[in-house]
Amino acid sequence: MPKKIRSLIIIPIWLFVMASGFFVPAKTNAQGVGIKISPVIIEDLIDPGSTETYEITVTNNSNSAKLLYVYLRDFRAEGEEGKPKLTAPGTETGFSLAAWINISAEPQEFGANESKTIPFQIAIPADAGPGGYYGAILFGTEPPRLNLDSEEKGAGMAIGQQTGALLLLQVKGDVDEEARIREFTTEKGVYGTPFDIEFIIRVENMGNVHIKPIGNIAVKNMFGAEVGNIRVNNGGSNVLPDSIRRLTENWQGESGFGRYTASIGLSFGTATRLGGQGKQTLYTEMTFWIFPWRIIIPILLSLIIVFALFILFLRLYKNKAVQKAMARAGLTNVKLVRKYQGPSPVLHLSIIISVVLVVLLIIMSGLYFLLFA
Secondary structure: OOHHHHHHHHHHHHHHHHHOOOOOOOOOOEEOOOEEEEOOEEEEEEOOOOEEEEEEEEEEOOOOOEEEEEEEEEEEEEOOOOEEEEEOOOOOOOOEOHHHEEOOOOOEEEOOOOEEEEEEEEEOOOOOOOEEEEEEEEEEOOOOOOOOOOOOOOOOOOOOOEEEEEEEEEEOOOOOOOEEEEEEEEOOOEEOOOEEEEEEEEEEEOOOOOEOOEEEEEEEOOOOOEEEEEEEOOOOOOEOOOEEEEEEEEEEEOOOOEEEEEEEEEEEOOOHHHOOOOOEEEEEEEEEEEOOHHHHHHHHHHHHHHHHHHHHHHHHHHHHHHHHHHHHOOOOOOOOOOOOOOOOHHHHHHHHHHHHHHHHHHHHHHHHHHHOO
16 A cells, blocks of 8 residues: 555544543543653633743654644534544634644654653733633644645645644633533443443533533432442543533442432532632432343242142142042042033132233343343
């Protein structure tokens, strides 16, 4: 495969993988194909009209020298998985940060395995409105060039090795912090044992600044006792304005039975002394069921077998008792034939119970194979 075509295939895939980790600040380094950056994300609260200085450490992790170029981009959330979509500076109206970033545009020469700390400034205009602003600084092995055929009319990336860091800044002031839980559910409504339940949480940010919803899921059994407590968004993922973020958390266990209630509480917000609306809480709950089918079905089968044997024993015992009574009366050669009047009440009840148990067994077996097999 020609080198140019191979680069066109590999580099976009690498960029997608690199970007997928940007929103989770638990990582301290970003590493591309031979390029590493630390930190991968910078978050700060800044005053309008001020200028702040930051630093990025860039490392050439290869055994050969590289000339690295700087790219400035805005970004927005794409989809519900938190993946950033890089866009041309100034395209994200109301949230654009790239135009306020001041960093040397001169290419930097890096020797093999060499690291450099590169400073940059962010100058916030005095008339900047309160809220969130988002940008990205990337370093690549080829200089930026316009691509007028790209979706963003100029935001197209040059082909080459690239990696970078995201900048999430909040300008102080009377920000609008508003969010809601759009969905809180599980994959299924009924689980067997052992269980691995995935809780799905979708949080919508309707304000003008990014939020970091953090909280817990409390699980209670049908008697109201708490049997599980799961931390939500422990990695500190952000939800950008005008977007929905999908979070997932798991709860596992070996045994359980009955109806369970899961309640979630999430906190977010900026302190009032910093111009925010203070801490806010989102709350909702849902229910699901756990049935130990692997235990219940064998028990039901055993009960059916025992009941059938019991009925058979009663019939044999009744016939034997009649034969003994006739023998004592000297009627051993008499054959008594009664007019049929339908099954006896005991037999009639036993037939009804047997049919009900068989129907229940069929239904429960069908549910088991439908939901868990």
